[in-house]
Amino acid sequence: MTGLTRLGVVLTDRGSKYAVSGAPARSREEVDTVLAALKSDRAYAKATHNTWAALLPSGALKADDGESGAAMVILRMMERAELADHVIVVTRWYGGKKLGGDRFRRVGDATRAYLDHLGLCA
Incomplete structure (x- = not known):
C-alpha cells in the first residue's frame, strides 16, 4: 500500500483539467511506487503531464514530465509548507x-x- 491520496480534478482552465495526488515517501523507490500506483489508473497513465516533486531525507527530487518548470513550483510550495x-503529483x-x-498558477x-x-499552509 502506498498511502496514495487522490483529490481528483480540482480545477479546469480553458479545457485543461488538473488533478492532484500525493503520498508519504522517504526514498526514490517509494516515489516510483507512488507514481506506478497512480498510473495504474488508465486516466492518469494517459494524462498529458504527471509533474511531481518530493522532499526526501536524501534531498529534493522533481520531474516536469514535459511541463517545463512546473515541478519547481510544487517543490517550492512543499518547502514553504515544510x-x-x-511526494506531490x-x-x-x-x-x-x-x-x-x-x-504555473x-x-x-x-x-x-x-x-x-x-x-498545511502554502
Missing part, C-alpha cells in the same frame, strides 16, 4: 489551448488544494 518525506490533461504562464492552485487537504 512538508518533508512526501499534479496531473494535467491538456484541453487544446495553451495556457502560457497561467499553467494552475499547478500552484492544485498543489495548494493538496496542502489544504493536509491542513
